[in-house]
Amino acid sequence: MTGRRDERPRAVVGRHARLDLDFRYRNGRTVLAEAYVEPPFRVGRWFAEGDGLHVILASSAPGAFGHDRLQQGVHVGCGARVRLTSQSAMQVHPSPDGATAHLRSSYRVEDDAQLHCEWHPLIPFAEARIDQRVDIEIAGGSWLYWSDALMSGRQARGERWKFASLAHEIAVSRDGSLAYLERYRIQPDEVYVSRPWASGEASYLGTTLMIGRPIEPDAAERLHGELGRFAGVRAAADLLDDRLLLVRLLSEVGPAFHDARRWIRDRGELL
Secondary structure, three states: OOOOOOOOOHHHEOOEEEEEEEEEEEOOEEEEEEEEEOOOEEEEEEEEEOOEEEEEEEEOOOOEOOOOEEEEEEEEOOOOEEEEEEOOOEEEOOOOOOOOEEEEEEEEEOOOOEEEEEOOOEEEOOOOEEEEEEEEEEOOOOEEEEEEEEEOOOHHHOOOOOOOEEEEEEEEEEOOEEEEEEEEEEOOOOOOOOOOOOOOOOOEEEEEEEEOOOOOOOHHHHHHHHHOOOOOEEEEEEEEEOOEEEEEEEEOOHHHHHHHHHHHHHHHOOO
16 A cells, blocks of 8 residues: 555546555554545544554545445454444435445454454435445454444435345455355345335334354343344344354434444444
8 A cells, every 4th residue: 555646537537446555463462554545435533442443534535326336354463453444324326327336345454463344334315226345354363343324215305215226245254264154135015025024114224243262151142132222123043053143123213223333333342
């Protein structure tokens, strides 16, 4: 990234953009060693958290639009402790010609490093099209906490499942082997998303992954039972192997959904 220049044609500035961050552990603390940022990406404030670093990622744009191609890459060096959060929800707007917005993210976490990512919900507007891909590579001795979320649309305006298409993929590799793959495409015009076996009446959907360090065998069962106490939330927790825990959430209302996500985050730090 050192010495890199922004050589985008002026016509795509703000629509095609890249963010690259390189975190390292130096002299007993985590530092942002290098950063390359093209608008509309923006690195917001960051805060020391013990020997780790909390960085808020932001955007100067009102959201993503058709024809946008936004890419971000994050490297967490050996021993570093990084927590990434978003400043606000990513809004996806429709394009008059029906074009798709493309979001690509890649993360590489080295041995004995930790990466904690917690994102505001993605909000696809009516007729919007989005293709989102996330690729994560972690070393065997590292730890990943990942929490993403999706809204069915601008619920307050009656936009439930009004977007045209949403393609999503997240692939997590551990020591070079695929550990978790999640892939789906939602096209509400072709599939009745609100069927009971799908989303039901929910407008908020969330996925949390914890992967890397050993997890107690009964952790998923305990989380599953305790999440059942949250009114207005449907939840399930599964231990996919002794180092990978998956939690899924559905809710009709935002406050209950966000409370459950925060509770999972706090519990996850103790596992």
